[in-house]
Amino acid sequence: MTHFYPVETSVLHSPAWFVPVDEFAQRGRTAGVVTELDRFDPDAGVWVPQETQAIRTPSAAIAYPELGRRRGAGAEPERFRVRFAAIGLAPLYPADGEPFDATAVGVEFFAYPYDDVNPPAVGSEPRVVRLLPSVAFPYGPGVRTVYGVVVDAATARPVANALVEARGTTSRDGIPWLERTLTDQRGAFRLALRWEGEPAGTDQLFHLRATERPGRTGATDVRLPTERDRRHVIEISEGPLAGSDHQREQ
Incomplete structure (x- = not known):
């Protein structure tokens, strides 16, 4: 079952949260959007797939609450990326506000350690991820x-x-x-x-x-x-x- 949390809760506990937007329809969308999380292993120099599941908020945001929790005082932040997929749509990487590069594979972010006493060193902000029509997008009748x-x-x-x-x-x-x-x-x-x-x-x-x-x-x-x-x-x-x-x- 998909877990739903209000945006306010996910923002407090997630090092990054994303707002997928169907650009053709000009509206937020999480239905049918699949995400995969990878962690960068600096020793091996490779991205390692993670089993951590995203949550979807009622306001059409995707977040990873608790990521970075209980790593201990002085722990280094970890580097992650999220890859998006949806039938008929192609994700535009990186997220809004950064130059386009066709080689980008996902949206990257850092998860800073925190616990019940020490909050994360850096707060999180929402990042819009545009989903553009792909070659297989089902345009409606009459769309030129x-x-x-x-x-x-x-x-x-x-x-x-x-x-x-x-x-x-x-x-x-x-x-x-x-x-x-x-x-x-x-x-x-x-x-x-x-x-x-x-x-x-x-x-x-x-x-x-x-x-x-x-x-x-x-x-x-x-x-x-x-x-x-x-x-x-x-x-x-x-x-x-x-x-x-x-x-x-x-």
Whole structure:
């Protein structure tokens, strides 16, 4: 049975707590979200899976209460990471507020020792974890999407877990919008474009950007509806962001 605790209780006892957010639906989500906890072994230099179970709070947060308890005075903090998974969704690592890196495997944190007399040396703050639509996300009828692949510009190898995004503003009221997804292991992506793009004759123009890590990016333009069924290729390279029509192919 899943244990539920109020956020206030879990915050007092958990060295880290997370708020998974379904970015497409724009709401918090814990249903169907699976987490796995690893501890870093500094002697072996490897991550070791843990059996510690997370708890889910009524306010859609995930926490690890009591982690770090009773390690004794003077004990060193331990390094942990949490990996997230949900059908049709891909977790965006790291959590909010840190630069994107496709090689990140989970959200890391430290558990500081404490006991009934001595509180943890460092308090915990909520961390939002974005769950983005994956290639297999079940978009509803009428949702406009484009698809393609992200590759390395020099080797043409697929870039797994790259962040693909498009952004703009609505013409009527100037409200900014953002659509994001992550590539799969083959570098493939499918991105929703629910908002309007820039006028381009009878088409709408969208600017797609792909990021592998800071300093490794690529871009291309998509014209809809003309290029709705085209397979779009985004080439990742070092240096300034660049993109042009030659980065797309049928």
